[in-house]
Amino acid sequence: MYQYIKNGSVTSTKGFKAAGIHCGVKDKSKKSDLALIYSSEPCIVAGTYTLNKVKAAPLLLSKATVAKSKFVKAVVVNSGNANACTGKQGDLDALAMQKKCADSLNITQNEVLIASTGVIGQKLPLDKIKNGIDKIVPLLSAKGGIDAATAIMTTDTKIKSYAVKVKLSSGTVTIGSICKGSGMIMPNMATMLAFISTDAKITKPVLHELLLDSVKNSFNKISVDGDTSTNDMVLLLANGLSGIAINKKSADYNSFKEALGSICISMAKAIASDGEGATKLITINVKSAKTEKEADVVAKSIANSPLVKTAFYGEDANWGRILSATGQSGANVNPAKISISFDKLPVLLPDYKLVINEVKAAKILAKSEITITVDLANGKKEATWWMCDLSEDYVKINANYRT
């Protein structure tokens, strides 16, 4: 059993402090661009990272640090510059950022993880970040989660921050989080960062397993396909301060997993609904598939279809595009068996029987959150994806992002 905490964040978890400031990376907008998360106690850590062959320097460094460190205590993040495609200089800058943070916090370099997000291919303004680290350390606070969530934003329009309390057999643990959406609603270059804290006591292998499982059903099911950017990263830090241990194959394990899954889905949906230029959040349920994979590829194909996305933006009940996206997914489906509904309204029945009530459909499509269900009548498996619509603003935002 878990419960969301109002205005919860990564610092809702016992022992975690955070802060967010403007240090000058975003030199034009003056928005905040440096975040620091710190745990008073050493944390076990697990991470998942982009599968893009082009990996940013801070990501490679953090991945290596997670792999070799028994514990970590801090995560420092800048926005405005991704430190990606920056070659050897980028590696050196990432190391310098890590070292500066360690020195300022008086901990070892291996206890610091770093992340960057923003423009690709430009040298990191290291001096600004170093000065920023000097300024941000004294500001660390148990109320700083929202400031940190603000400082990691790029084209996000909303702060993304959640926390839950999880009731376990021997007491309550907390899971807190902040994340940033790529802003990008298509399956590439979606720089997505998420930082999750918990005061549960968990071993590294169990933490890793829990994280992978949660990411699979959340961040990997939005059409901000998490595994293809240069900088994508999800980190989960557990400082054990609650004293409550989560062991594998316990009822508590399942409760914790459910809560972590929920918080990850909350973040993923927030990212999808805040896609650049997005006006709607669309949930895609694919049902009655032969295998989980089949359900997944169909849902993914729909979620990634720009024609489906633009139809939703236009509030057009274009079920034909949904059906065609299903047909071109690669799944071995029989289109004549498929049914489609919008929310609870049946639109298409098997044998291409069109039963749509256009007036009712228009009302549903005018909403800001819509669920479409595609029933393949091919088995018992299902999958859920989330996407946003595609508006002119997506193009406007992305046509000149670099400059």
Next chain:
Amino acid sequence: MYQYIKNGSVTSTKGFKAAGIHCGVKDKSKKSDLALIYSSEPCIVAGTYTLNKVKAAPLLLSKATVAKSKFVKAVVVNSGNANACTGKQGDLDALAMQKKCADSLNITQNEVLIASTGVIGQKLPLDKIKNGIDKIVPLLSAKGGIDAATAIMTTDTKIKSYAVKVKLSSGTVTIGSICKGSGMIMPNMATMLAFISTDAKITKPVLHELLLDSVKNSFNKISVDGDTSTNDMVLLLANGLSGIAINKKSADYNSFKEALGSICISMAKAIASDGEGATKLITINVKSAKTEKEADVVAKSIANSPLVKTAFYGEDANWGRILSATGQSGANVNPAKISISFDKLPVLLPDYKLVINEVKAAKILAKSEITITVDLANGKKEATWWMCDLSEDYVKINANYRT
């Protein structure tokens, strides 16, 4: 050796007539919506078709007809309605359209191929098409190719029509063509139709081989990925009227293949550059790949990246997005070895060495045709794709296409 014919079309080929009229399928716009292509002599025919699991009724019927007919003489095409996802009624309507055309031309049903393009999921207005067929037959003319090209358009803004004369050892043959772009610039639901005529004498297996080869390097290399819509079809008709035979493994075979390849590339580029809302045609050359497949997946990944497309629309020299699209292609490339240029201007050298001259790059990016070259430094294979940019107009056009 081949040469393009000025204002050439499908009727530039000896023995081919065509016509195009408005019959009422496009009831609002009054634009022409019915095309007929007819050969006085029986034609050997080859076809390639969408791989989408959702296949339109006319496509299934034409595919079956091509497979079983020794010869065909006519292709009738309507635009404005795709007769896709229309179930049994759609099959009956397609058959009725084929039969009506055969009756009007006084030939057998198996000598008629049909195609439809337009909105999905709406019943074909068969009476309008039948009346139209009555009207169009008397209009067939050796000068009617452009009218036919006009009548198959949907959101296309330009007529797409080409013909070449090919000098062979024993004389000259002609290849003529018309096509319509999907208008859609993304790899799904791109309804792409192309009809190619020739007066060369070719056996069915050789014709089929020639067509597959040409399509592979043209229509399948644009980000209107030809194989994923419900209605995509390329038909090649050879009536033998030149009396010149093309046999396998002759020098003439290669000359003909080269000319057919060129005309298919011309059509593919015309489709890409006329993508909905497109302002630029971008050629993507991927060089020095380990395998042809590697070059292909990288070029495809770049061509399908909405972020790359929007950057070109914004005339932004965003090489980082090109590199990231390369990295997320699935190809096993080393990003540190990659070079990128825009036209002849080097932008990125290995080890992320940025050498871009922003002033020169801006001049190149302002052009309406741009070539980007990505050198993987991984081998000797290459691939070329074509794409257009992504503008706000794409969204406007597609947000309300159905209604």
